[in-house]
Amino acid sequence: QTRLENLKELVNAMAQFDTLEAFLEHVSLVLDLDRNAGGDRVQIMTLHQAKGLEFPLVFLPGWEEGVFPSQRSIDEKGEKGLEEERRLAYVGVTRAKQDARISFAANRLVYGRWTSQLPSRFVDELPIDHVEAESDTGYYGVTPGMKEAKSRWDEMPTFGSGYSSPGWKRAQSFAAARAPAARPARHTLIEGDGRLVATADPQAGGGWSKGERVFHQKFGYGHIIGIEGNKLLVAFDKAGEKKVIDTFVEKT
Known part of the structure; x- marks a missing residue:
């Protein structure tokens, strides 16, 4: 099983190159760097x-x-x-x-x-006192899988003050718009207290409709096959079916 998984990883590494020659050239370059010790590197x-x-x-x-x-x-x-x-x-x-x-x-x-x-x-x-937190994804604390991961960071009133990426700002806006009115305002990871009502209405779904073509930076091109609030179920051409937040895709 281990050898089989190693072969799969080799295929993944080779997929980054257009030709076998390009892959071997890359491997040769890496080996040359390993041999040339000394100096800043x-x-x-x-x-x-x-x-x-x-x-x-x-x-x-x-x-x-x-x-x-x-x-x-x-x-x-x-x-x-x-x-x-x-x-x-x-x-x-x-x-x-x-x-x-x-x-x-x-x-x-x-x-x-x-x-x-x-x-x-x-x-x-x-150790919280020695960590400066940043984020580049916007997924953390937003999707169902992520919000199941409870963390002691969640209760830190200053946690998130170091977050400045577009993804994190989108996540903050998402939480603020859907948080219960009685909940005190604070900077924290999203805990997902509210639930969105599933709908196929294009207007309620943020202007999206089934069958629309979209593009995702990670998964590439695909078309919408399901809508649940601001979550889209997309059948990507190469990555298969994925559920993504609508702010992470663009209409094509």
């Missing part, structure tokens, strides 16, 4: 390889449930596997002398299929 390594090393700036991508911590490690070793992953998280963060930048994706291509991702539980364990 970006170093790409696993958390295991980083043990004992330190760098001024460290990027730690892929902090998502199932990716880090690894679902396979949890399935095979249970609580012991989770603790091993947590120790690796500590190793990664402490490799940074000055700045560690941790990121997670809302959607990821895993073994050739797009999947929705939840932030890693390790994100919730970061």
